[in-house]
Amino acid sequence: MNTYVTHGINLLRSKGFRITTARQQVLAILSETEAPLSPYDVVDYMSEKNQKTDAITVYRIFDCLEQNGLIHRILSSGKFVKCRIEAHTPHSQQQCCHHIAICDGCGTTREIHCHAPIHIPPIPDMIITGHRLELIGRCTSCQERFS
Amino acid sequence: MNTYVTHGINLLRSKGFRITTARQQVLAILSETEAPLSPYDVVDYMSEKNQKTDAITVYRIFDCLEQNGLIHRILSSGKFVKCRIEAHTPHSQQQCCHHIAICDGCGTTREIHCHAPIHIPPIPDMIITGHRLELIGRCTSCQERFS
DNA sequence: ATCATTGCAAACCGTTTGCAGCCTT
DNA sequence: AAGGCTGCAAACGGTTTGCAATGAT
Numbered sequence: 001m002n003t004y005v006t007h008g009i010n011l012l013r014s015k016g017f018r019i020t021t022a023r024q025q026v027l028a029i030l031s032e033t034e035a036p037l038s039p040y041d042v043v044d045y046m047s048e049k050n051q052k053t054d055a056i057t058v059y060r061i062f063d064c065l066e067q068n069g070l071i072h073r074i075l076s077s078g079k080f081v082k083c084r085i086e087a088h089t090p091h092s093q094q095q096c097c098h099h100i101a102i103c104d105g106c107g108t109t110r111e112i113h114c115h116a117p118i119h120i121p122p123i124p125d126m127i128i129t130g131h132r133l134e135l136i137g138r139c140t141s142c143q144e145r146f147s
Numbered sequence: 148m149n150t151y152v153t154h155g156i157n158l159l160r161s162k163g164f165r166i167t168t169a170r171q172q173v174l175a176i177l178s179e180t181e182a183p184l185s186p187y188d189v190v191d192y193m194s195e196k197n198q199k200t201d202a203i204t205v206y207r208i209f210d211c212l213e214q215n216g217l218i219h220r221i222l223s224s225g226k227f228v229k230c231r232i233e234a235h236t237p238h239s240q241q242q243c244c245h246h247i248a249i250c251d252g253c254g255t256t257r258e259i260h261c262h263a264p265i266h267i268p269p270i271p272d273m274i275i276t277g278h279r280l281e282l283i284g285r286c287t288s289c290q291e292r293f294s
Numbered sequence: 295a296t297c298a299t300t301g302c303a304a305a306c307c308g309t310t311t312g313c314a315g316c317c318t319t
Numbered sequence: 320a321a322g323g324c325t326g327c328a329a330a331c332g333g334t335t336t337g338c339a340a341t342g343a344t
Contacts, residue, residue, distance in 0.1 A: 018298060018343050040333080049188050054301045059334070062300095075222040076279060078333080110270050121256050123248050128284040132223060137275040165318050165323060187308080201326045206309070208324095225308075 004031040004082055008070050017064065025051050026061045030071065035107040066133030072100055074109075076134060081109045101135035105142025151178040151229055155217050159272045164211065177218065178267050183226030183256040219247055221256075223281060228256045248282035252289030 039058040065071045186205040
């Protein structure tokens with residue numbers, strides 16, 4: 001039982017969610033995996049461990065975890081990764097924020113804590129309230145593998 | 148026949164694509180619409196004009212237009228908008244680029260030409276080669292409507 | 295005991311594929 | 320005339336919904 005799992009369990013419990021075995025198992029799998037996972041990826045992982053679950057259940061657990069800032073949804077792939085930075089604050093141009101960098105070789109992700117504001121030129125007739133940013137890159141091992 | 152449509156037609160022709168009526172009709176609809184459209188939205192629009200098309204055809208036309216930088220794909224919704232900025236260059240942190248701002252009230256979009264580099268702190272073990280950025284905001288009329 | 299959560303079935307939606315026929319070149 | 324493009328049919332994968340059974344509190 002690692003930090004991510006216990007943190008997740010405590011957070012969910014504090015908000016009145018029930019600590020079911022399915023939720024604990026999903027948290028455990030997320031904590032063991034660096035690459036983003038789809039709900040069906042999780043089902044496969046779990047069946048390898050002889051833990052039978054339905055994909056629908058994983059969908060609902062992912063919804064719950066996302067709403068509580070425990071996982072990131074990756075727009076470009078529809079998959080999810082654990083979120084280790086507790087303060088997941090949606091932000092304007094002035095606030096501190098964090099984003100995800102995705103390796104286009106292996107899909108591994110890194111979280112980025114970004115204190116510098118993103119500079120955006122004024123937009124006519126529109127007030128900006130937030131943004132979604134995904135960085136595409138290549139991790140060290142993929143740099144070696146593909147060079 | 149406006150600038151966007153003629154520009155699109157000329158670009159496609161110059162690359163050896165055929166100028167079919169379906170492609171011209173889709174370009175015309177894109178030029179008339181500020182909000183992002185799904186392929187099925189386009190089919191509906193066209194049937195209102197008594198122009199019958201198949202959604203599959205629109206999908207393929209969208210693919211073609213996207214590859215030629217004539218439309219943007221919006222990750223968060225899977226819809227598309229016309230792209231008026233010709234130089235649609237994927238970019239690193241140093242280059243000039245452009246992105247989309249989306250009104251969360253009505254879905255209208257604005258294109259942003261962004262010359263200032265986006266400042267990203269160094270990421271351990273990863274080289275950043277590109278990024279996807281979508282700005283969320285609220286346009287003037289929606290600010291009034293919802294206030 | 296209560297009620298949130300799970301799991302099965304089935305529907306749903308957006309998207310893709312194969313192939314014959316059409317239309318631009 | 321040639322071959323890119325269209326459109327129908329059908330399949331496909333991911334996601335959602337309804338409802339009864341289960342299990343955490």
